[in-house]
Amino acid sequence: MTDEPAFPLHRVIEAILFASQKPVSTKELTSILKGAANAAGENSSVPDFGKITTEQLTEAIHLLEEEYAAAGVSFEVRENAAGWQLVTRAAFAPWLRQIFPENRPAKLSAPALETLAIIAYRQPITRADIEAVRGVSIDGVMQTLLDRGLVRIAGRSDIPGRPLLYETTQHFMEHFGLKDLDDLPNAAELRKIALPQAPRPEPSPQVELPLAPVDGSEPPVGESIPPADDAPIPETPASEAPEEPK
Helix, strand or coil: CCCCCCCCHHHHHHHHHHHCCCCECHHHHHHHHHHHHHHHCCCCCCCCCCCCCHHHHHHHHHHHHHHHHHHCCCEEEEEECCEEEEEECHHHHHHHHHHCHHHCCCCCCHHHHHHHHHHHHHCCEEHHHHHHHHCCCCHHHHHHHHHCCCEEEEEECCCCCCCEEEEECHHHHHHCCCCCHHHCCCHHHHHHCCCCCCCCCCCCCCCCCCCCCCCCCCCCCCCCCCCCCCCCCCCCCHHHCCCCCC
């Protein structure tokens, strides 16, 4: 009777990615491997990968990528912002669309793509600055991007009026297969290009309260002048002084 074969790390990772319905992050892979090691206990047929480092995980995934590329298979390992995932190569999309026609993503219009690109490269950015670049109102386009989950409100700007800021979402990263925003085409160069900006509103004028008069005149109605620290305390008239107890 022969012992059960010991599975190499890259095959274990392959099985996890194959079974998962969503991307698996490095942290999640580490947790899965540690949990399997703890559950196996003394079972020597299950390799103990509970102490695998991030570098070892990355090396195992790269080994899978090399194997798939050399074999010319129809799928590949892809990393996006959410983690690692086994996906079909894009070249096979025409045939897969015949199997899953309902999953065909709705196309974005040219104005929507232009607006999305401005947000992606210059986020966080206000609606007014986007409109300054495009030269038209983007109310309908922005609502479409928000409804699709590609853009979200990131907070408010510090400029006067505190307008809303917009940025791309995690769904945007996954939809376009990006690991991070630096994966955008020509990201470094396009971020340096000067773009038009909306005129900044003037800050509201500060309302100054009237100063206390220093010439002895009476203060305006409804106001009082606090006594100076060295001002003499007025004496109480004898007629108004309280009687001492007898």
